[in-house]
Amino acid sequence: MRDLVLEIPADDRPVYLRLAQAVREAIRKGFAQPGEAIPSTRSLARAAGVHRHTVMAALDELVAEGWLSARPGQAYRVEPDLPDPYFRPATKPAARSAPKPQGAFPFRIVRSSSRPAPEQPLLPYRFQGGLPDLRLFPADEFRSHVADMLRTGFESHLTYGDVAGFTPFLRTLGTYLRRLRGLHAPHLLVTHGSQEAAFLVGQLLISPGDVVAVEALGYPPTWNALAAAGAHLVGLAVDEAGLVPEDFARLCSRRRVRLLCLTPLHQYPTTVTLPVARRMEIYRIAQKHGVPILEDDYDHEYHYRCQPLPPLASEDPQGLVLYVSTFSKVLYPAARVGFMAVPQGLFKPLSELKRFVSRQNDSLIQGALARWMEEGGFSRHLRRMRRTYAERLDALVAVLEEARASGVDLSWRTPDGGMALWLKIPWDAERAAAAARASGVLVHPEPLYQLRPGAGRHLRLGFANLTPAEIRAGMKRLLAACARLPASRQ
């Protein structure tokens, strides 16, 4: 048997079907001879980073198709009578050191546990969570700061610089975090969005197979970053107050947990705020079991009803918290200015990794942002946006209340902050999203945020990038489109 190289296609089909395709291709390329046993479901599960049941589903698919045969209690084998047109093994199985076939070379699995990016078609009404309204971005103002950076001192500013970030920006950022988030962060590292931060944490902390606890309703891009390091993701329950501490404690008592990923402020995707008692309990459990916490504070600035709770990282006597945040929601998403604040001992290895991964961030944008923050424009913009988004949230809630009054079975908890509302609907979420889409409305259904995608009855309604009028018109279309759907029995 030759080395098994699985090339799992990354598309929208269920994982088991894509895995089946990869194994089928491997058989076609002759990694095992007819009649030969293939590796155990356990080792395939490990190699592909999926659950064993998924592997079994994939192999059963191949049995049904006639590629494999299975007998109770025995290994799956390549079907001995595989018809020749389907099966052309290499004339002789190549030894490990033998030349590869010309023009083709195998590559590592892009982990099949990775989640495809949800489509973002340019529909008239896009209730897209996490997207600021760039029509309101004061580009003139920001432009003048970029221009300043290109006017004075650019010879020394735009060259290779400190891996951790552009020094003047790091200084401004430190002050900002202390004043506005109560976070004393001496060890700051600027990253290409929060995505690179999560990726670096994965590379540093995770070895293949390590258990990483995540919110079972959570943020798939972080899962992807950690899965790329081989993390075995385990979902923890999320209820109407956020992550359930007991579930975390239970997992820690059973398994060695290498990392906990948490969105305490506006839980992603439900936007609930984790109450103080739960935060303390989660921290206590993490401390007891020595579990580092990746705290993702992705839209701290957008809190409407009151001051947002300071981050977990602001009170971290044990140095357990790796704090990750971003300016994508206030500046513009394409700016790629994320950052992390980490315990002292992790700063050096993380900067080293960053040096290998991308060397540094663009100092032009960091410098312009620093100037914008220093000059006060950033805060002014933020105040305006906070007021605007709060109005939009009110508009959305008003539409929902109206619909509920007219008999549609909707329920939600109006969030204290964030850029989206988590709405329970009387229909299957995926069918509702599909119906909405056909009516020109983009909305993302619950299964997109489930670690193990199943069914769901929630939609995530981003409200920040739509005006009140757009919200009303879009919701009207959405509800009209769904009215024709059967009620979900769940």
Added chain:
Amino acid sequence: MRDLVLEIPADDRPVYLRLAQAVREAIRKGFAQPGEAIPSTRSLARAAGVHRHTVMAALDELVAEGWLSARPGQAYRVEPDLPDPYFRPATKPAARSAPKPQGAFPFRIVRSSSRPAPEQPLLPYRFQGGLPDLRLFPADEFRSHVADMLRTGFESHLTYGDVAGFTPFLRTLGTYLRRLRGLHAPHLLVTHGSQEAAFLVGQLLISPGDVVAVEALGYPPTWNALAAAGAHLVGLAVDEAGLVPEDFARLCSRRRVRLLCLTPLHQYPTTVTLPVARRMEIYRIAQKHGVPILEDDYDHEYHYRCQPLPPLASEDPQGLVLYVSTFSKVLYPAARVGFMAVPQGLFKPLSELKRFVSRQNDSLIQGALARWMEEGGFSRHLRRMRRTYAERLDALVAVLEEARASGVDLSWRTPDGGMALWLKIPWDAERAAAAARASGVLVHPEPLYQLRPGAGRHLRLGFANLTPAEIRAGMKRLLAACARLPASRQ
């Protein structure tokens, strides 16, 4: 024995000393009890990603210090009589699932094979290779293009976009590569500098222990990116015509080589151009053994004497070449606009990886660069710089000829292009660089570029960021500082 966690410091000391320190710390933390055998040199070598000889050197150091004892033919053991003040094991070795000590958690090795970044002190004369002269950067012109991006359409341009790059930039880049480099590149991926490109290639193609062939005199940041994926780097000889094909063929016949890293145009650091016959031979060997080639074409634009040879990727019938390049040398280094052109089958998995690592590049800079290229400013700037850098190279050569005429034993081949000259001197390169530094001159010595750092008699003299007058003054200082050194006997 507990799990061995090696925290190898990343500083300038030889690897074996840093490894020794890591093992010493692990013993101090009680990973093995007095009298207990430690893991084999082979497994330590694998874990640390270093040669077994390095491990043996590190362990012998610890034997000399009294931490370990060694008997011929037996495993190294923790010294049974280790004096207590030096050795405080955990009162009871912790089991794998036991809680970790509060506030501390182990992390993965940042591979000890990683090379520290050379220091770049702000000395008066900096012969720093690869650094463009930003004093000549037409910031006004570029500023107007950035401003344009922030003036029109920014609402749709500055949002989350295509992982592969900002569409208008990809289009412009495709045309540019076809016209100016003879490269038809339908599968382009924009990256954060060439660094991220090399990192992505490593993540996709390399499994721990895979042999990667590199130029033994080469570019350490690429080595770091590949070592981060666990590559076992093997150096191939470089002579006055570049990489020696026979050495590559020899390695391929002995080991399965997973990747070849090559800088064919201006070999890094020697800046020689690989002759066509050698290119063809190297390609033929790579094809025979199925070895993908990472072609790093880092300063294609700076060629003075003639048209530069088109990249290997421009004639790649077998789809073996992953072409990597960057705009850091024409735009500004901090811009982080690199890119890669890859064979069709690799585009999808590489974009997927990029999505996990950093999501996308900043579209503001890509868009501004695209406009600058479209409008012709980029070419105008390039023509100016080409003329300027050619003059600077001439100035450097004139100084060197003068010194040689006055009896200093210097030799070099004047490069056809690039931003540096590789100079052979009659002194030990590291001593020369230290002497120069004490005289206010920054220059990088040969060992910085050696895969296995030893001695050397070459300096890499970057000439692009200094005026002819600065070059003359700096070289005068450098030669005066070295005149006091003993001649190298090598």
